[in-house]
Amino acid sequence: MERNYNFKRNPEEPGSEDIRQRMDFDALLREFEAQPAVKTNGGARIRRLIYLSTAVAAAVALLLVVPFLSGNKPLSPEEYFAQQEFVHIPLAQQELQVPYTTLPVADAHKGGVIDYPSGSRLVIPAAAFMNDRGRLVGGEVAIHYRELHDYIDFFVSGIPLAYDSVGMQRYLTSAGMVEVYAEQNGKRLQMAPGKAIQVELRSEVVVKDYFSLPKYHVYQLDTASRTWQYRNVDMLQFVEEDLISGLANTPQQRWQKELGNLEEEYEKALQDLQMDYPLPSAPVAPAQANGNRPTLELDFAQGALALDPASDLQPEDLAYLHAGTIWEIAPESPEVDPRAFRVSWETVKLRRLNAQRFELTLQHRDNEETLIVAPVLLGANYQKALVKYQQELAAYDAMVTLREEQIGGESEQLQSQFMARKEALKERLEQEFQSQPGELRRQVVNRFVVSEFGVWNCAQPIDAPSTVQGIQYRTEEGQAIENMTAYVVNREYNTVFRYLASSTAPIGVTPASDNLLWVVDEQGEISRIELKQLYDDGAELVLETVTPPVKTRADLRKALSF
Amino acid sequence: MFSILQTSSVALRRDNTKTVNNRFMTEPQKTVSAAAMEAEWLEVQAAQANPARFRPLYERYYEPIYRFVYRRTSDSDLSADLSSQVFLKALQRLSGYEYRGVPFSAWLFRIASNEVAQHFRDSRNQRTVSVEDHTLVEVAEEMELDEDLWQVEDLIGAMDLLKPSDIEVIELRFFEQRPFKEVAEILGITESNAKVKTYRILERLKKHMSTSQTK
Numbered sequence: 001m002e003r004n005y006n007f008k009r010n011p012e013e014p015g016s017e018d019i020r021q022r023m024d025f026d027a028l029l030r031e032f033e034a035q036p037a038v039k040t041n042g043g044a045r046i047r048r049l050i051y052l053s054t055a056v057a058a059a060v061a062l063l064l065v066v067p068f069l070s071g072n073k074p075l076s077p078e079e080y081f082a083q084q085e086f087v088h089i090p091l092a093q094q095e096l097q098v099p100y101t102t103l104p105v106a107d108a109h110k111g112g113v114i115d116y117p118s119g120s121r122l123v124i125p126a127a128a129f130m131n132d133r134g135r136l137v138g139g140e141v142a143i144h145y146r147e148l149h150d151y152i153d154f155f156v157s158g159i160p161l162a163y164d165s166v167g168m169q170r171y172l173t174s175a176g177m178v179e180v181y182a183e184q185n186g187k188r189l190q191m192a193p194g195k196a197i198q199v200e201l202r203s204e205v206v207v208k209d210y211f212s213l214p215k216y217h218v219y220q221l222d223t224a225s226r227t228w229q230y231r232n233v234d235m236l237q238f239v240e241e242d243l244i245s246g247l248a249n250t251p252q253q254r255w256q257k258e259l260g261n262l263e264e265e266y267e268k269a270l271q272d273l274q275m276d277y278p279l280p281s282a283p284v285a286p287a288q289a290n291g292n293r294p295t296l297e298l299d300f301a302q303g304a305l306a307l308d309p310a311s312d313l314q315p316e317d318l319a320y321l322h323a324g325t326i327w328e329i330a331p332e333s334p335e336v337d338p339r340a341f342r343v344s345w346e347t348v349k350l351r352r353l354n355a356q357r358f359e360l361t362l363q364h365r366d367n368e369e370t371l372i373v374a375p376v377l378l379g380a381n382y383q384k385a386l387v388k389y390q391q392e393l394a395a396y397d398a399m400v401t402l403r404e405e406q407i408g409g410e411s412e413q414l415q416s417q418f419m420a421r422k423e424a425l426k427e428r429l430e431q432e433f434q435s436q437p438g439e440l441r442r443q444v445v446n447r448f449v450v451s452e453f454g455v456w457n458c459a460q461p462i463d464a465p466s467t468v469q470g471i472q473y474r475t476e477e478g479q480a481i482e483n484m485t486a487y488v489v490n491r492e493y494n495t496v497f498r499y500l501a502s503s504t505a506p507i508g509v510t511p512a513s514d515n516l517l518w519v520v521d522e523q524g525e526i527s528r529i530e531l532k533q534l535y536d537d538g539a540e541l542v543l544e545t546v547t548p549p550v551k552t553r554a555d556l557r558k559a560l561s562f
Numbered sequence: 563m564f565s566i567l568q569t570s571s572v573a574l575r576r577d578n579t580k581t582v583n584n585r586f587m588t589e590p591q592k593t594v595s596a597a598a599m600e601a602e603w604l605e606v607q608a609a610q611a612n613p614a615r616f617r618p619l620y621e622r623y624y625e626p627i628y629r630f631v632y633r634r635t636s637d638s639d640l641s642a643d644l645s646s647q648v649f650l651k652a653l654q655r656l657s658g659y660e661y662r663g664v665p666f667s668a669w670l671f672r673i674a675s676n677e678v679a680q681h682f683r684d685s686r687n688q689r690t691v692s693v694e695d696h697t698l699v700e701v702a703e704e705m706e707l708d709e710d711l712w713q714v715e716d717l718i719g720a721m722d723l724l725k726p727s728d729i730e731v732i733e734l735r736f737f738e739q740r741p742f743k744e745v746a747e748i749l750g751i752t753e754s755n756a757k758v759k760t761y762r763i764l765e766r767l768k769k770h771m772s773t774s775q776t777k
Contacts, residue, residue, distance in 0.1 A: 005689055006688045007690075008693070023620070028620065028646060132625070223621060224618030
């Protein structure tokens, strides 16, 4: 039986990328401006005709207008960049892009941790994803992730780095950028409200001071408002270089080794100081006899009973015991054989087990009895011993206080000396590292959270370089370059400055630094020039075309090296 | 005697508990907060003043609108065509838009719904209804169907007898999980009317199913 509706069970839907490719706001706006009233009862075929005719008209208009604009009336930078896509990919070849790494989260309900070969890591919380209908999803989810680290990556990605800071045009110099999104069965997912992925992005930054952490913030690319949005602070941490490189004598190893030597010397000086002022022996608190345990009256201290010469302890070792001390058989002692009290023992040995317990060994040529005993006091002896102990304790406390005072001053002096030597070492190494050729770079981990999918940048805002006007751009063949994007980078900052290459538009390069400027023409050919300084004198820049045209990322790196 | 049930229908039930009109009693969780809606209203006002500022709204809602249309047409080119028409109409009517406490997207979906309906009225082509098994289970639960006594094909057969406007309600409410307030906004009716309509459509579905089973 024929149905009234075409029911599709569990249909496959197009992927987000396919859908996005169909978006064209500029065409929509042109149509809206050209045709304010719309026929609502027209069929799709008629609409297609309208689109086609509008597109043809727009194309014809563009063909007529563009030469006029480029020939006689150059665009202003604002007009030029407003016409471009916010994320404007300059080179069409997909193989030039930084590829995504796609790894799964086995069960989105549980979340998971993904470690990347770069050393970076994503920690994905449980129940972090929802579909386009706002429902939480479970099961396997594919996480697409890529890292952009330097001006080559930023350039090919088309991601702009201009930053509107309270109406002032600045740029973001980056410590590393990530782009992350999730899909399930080819459908793009969103982050569930209140959920965030923890990112640990491993990157390398240029540092001015080897020992001080640079400060970076985290910005999210907002393609809707065409801006970067400040989100939070980048919790930056240095990574031990030797752990990564496996190299010997890295700056980090030098620092650790020389600091280790200093610390060793400091520790030894402290120990020597302690030895100069020996700690007095602390008095031992008397213990009262239990009353229910058997006791032995063995007077070793006064020499009434001689300890065997082979005994661990001798009478002088027991001199600290209070007068009247007797030995109580401890609860954990082996049971005493009553016959032991009838045996004439030949020798006796004593060994200390801890502050309160001793091992007593009674020996006869035929047998031997070993007991665990504790020194205790009875009645008046205990009271006397307690008074004596309190007096000894007060004297001991006074001696300890005096010792601490004596040591304290010298100890502080040693610490101050150590700190001063540590700072001096730091300063000396810093100067040494700075004097080495090339930039001082350090590996870092950028820790931050992303609460939405997209592009996130660990960066700090910098001022755009001062600009000059009247620069003429030409190819080697002498053709004028007008109305193209001029990309400018320098060694100081990890960013890409974008200008309009036009004789009437301003451009800036960072003076006293190596700069590279390049443009990309409609055929995807790159022309470049290295610069040190630009003066406001109508200079002519002749850009050298890169040949052969770049085809791979390696080609591109070579073409844009400087 | 007994029949073997399809795994895609009853077997998909997660448990044996009965849910009595739970959808009527409890609103699905809203995915757009009041603050977000108010922030979006500022964007709409900016676009009302300058159509070029409509870009962020376009970029945000193109994909949901496209998917909305695609589920009803299953034709990629036609979906792109109708989506463009939706946004063109939205731009043309934007000056008359007022914030009414529902997401701006509801207004766009209303235009999309009208466009889709208009297209099928004009073309007389067969309209697509995209169903997923788990949402059908939810419809069946809402109808309080005994889990052992219905199959996906029965429910689809019963839905096939509904009017296009009824199908639209089922799609919005159950297949797309929209709150009644949003369903009402898209259909241009009151919230209570949306609830009543949904209830009556479910009753009709139940009746169609019992009739077909009797046969």
